[in-house]
Amino acid sequence: MFNIIEKFLSIDGEGPSSGELATFIRFQGCNLRCSWCDTTYSWDKESTSEMLTAEEIYNYIKENGATNVTLTGGEPLIQDNIDKLLYILNSDDSLIIHIETNGTVDIEPFKKRHKRTNISYIVDFKLPSSNMTNKMNLNNLKVVENNDVYKFVVGSNKDLQMAYELISQYALTSKCLVYLSPVSGNIDMEEIVEFMKDTKLNKVRLQAQLHKIIWDKNARGV
Ligand code: SF4
Numbered sequence: 001m002f003n004i005i006e007k008f009l010s011i012d013g014e015g016p017s018s019g020e021l022a023t024f025i026r027f028q029g030c031n032l033r034c035s036w037c038d039t040t041y042s043w044d045k046e047s048t049s050e051m052l053t054a055e056e057i058y059n060y061i062k063e064n065g066a067t068n069v070t071l072t073g074g075e076p077l078i079q080d081n082i083d084k085l086l087y088i089l090n091s092d093d094s095l096i097i098h099i100e101t102n103g104t105v106d107i108e109p110f111k112k113r114h115k116r117t118n119i120s121y122i123v124d125f126k127l128p129s130s131n132m133t134n135k136m137n138l139n140n141l142k143v144v145e146n147n148d149v150y151k152f153v154v155g156s157n158k159d160l161q162m163a164y165e166l167i168s169q170y171a172l173t174s175k176c177l178v179y180l181s182p183v184s185g186n187i188d189m190e191e192i193v194e195f196m197k198d199t200k201l202n203k204v205r206l207q208a209q210l211h212k213i214i215w216d217k218n219a220r221g222v
Pocket of ligand 1: 030031032033034036037038039040042073074075102
C-alpha cells in the first residue's frame with residue numbers, strides 16, 4: 001500500500017509535457033527538508049489522505065484518461081514497494097511516466113529494473129540555497145539519458161554559479177534536457193536570463209511553473 005497525499009487530473013505545470021494533461025500522484029514522505037519547500041504538507045504522516053495499492057493507483061490513472069502521469073512527492077523513489085507500481089506502469093506503453101525525484105536517490109538501479117523508455121526521470125539538483133546540496137547523489141549526473149531531465153532549482157546567484165559548473169563538468173546538455181527552475185519569490189527570472197546570456201548557456205531552458213501562474217501560488221490539487 002502507498003500513502004497518497006493527493007491525486008488529481010490537471011495540466012503538467014513543468015517538465016517536458018508542460019501544458020499537457022497529466023494525472024498526478026503525490027506520495028507522502030520526503031527525506032529532505034529544503035529551506036524553500038513548497039510542499040511541506042507532504043512531510044507529515046497526518047496529511048495522508050488515502051492508502052492505495054499499486055493496482056488501485058493504476059486503475060485511477062486509466063480512468064482519468066490522461067496519457068501523461070507524474071509521480072511526485074515528497075519523494076516517490078523512497079516509497080516501500082515503489083518497484084511494484086513501476087513494473088505495472090512500465091508495461092503499459094500507452095502511458096508516459098515522469099518520476100519527479102529530489103536528487104538523493106540513485107536512479108541507476110531503477111533504470112536497470114524498468115527498461116522500457118516510457119519512464120523518464122526528472123531529477124532535481126538542490127543547490128546551496130536549499131541547504132540540502134550535500135545530500136545529492138552525484139551518480140545521477142552520470143547516468144541520465146536523453147529522455148530524462150536535470151532540473152536545477154535556483155534561488156540565488158550562488159545557485160546559478162553552481163548549476164553552471166555542474167552542467168559544464170558533466171556535459172549535461174549532451175545527455176539530457178536541462179532546466180533552470182526558479183524558487184518562486186527568491187530570485188527574479190530576469191536575473192536568470194541575464195546569467196544565461198552572460199555565460200552563453202545554450203541548450204538549457206528557463207522553466208516557469210505554469211500552475212503557479214494559473215492558480216494561486218499555494219493552491220493544492222491543481
Ligand atoms: S525534496 Fe521536495 S518535498 Fe522534499 S523538502 Fe525538498 S522541496 Fe520539499
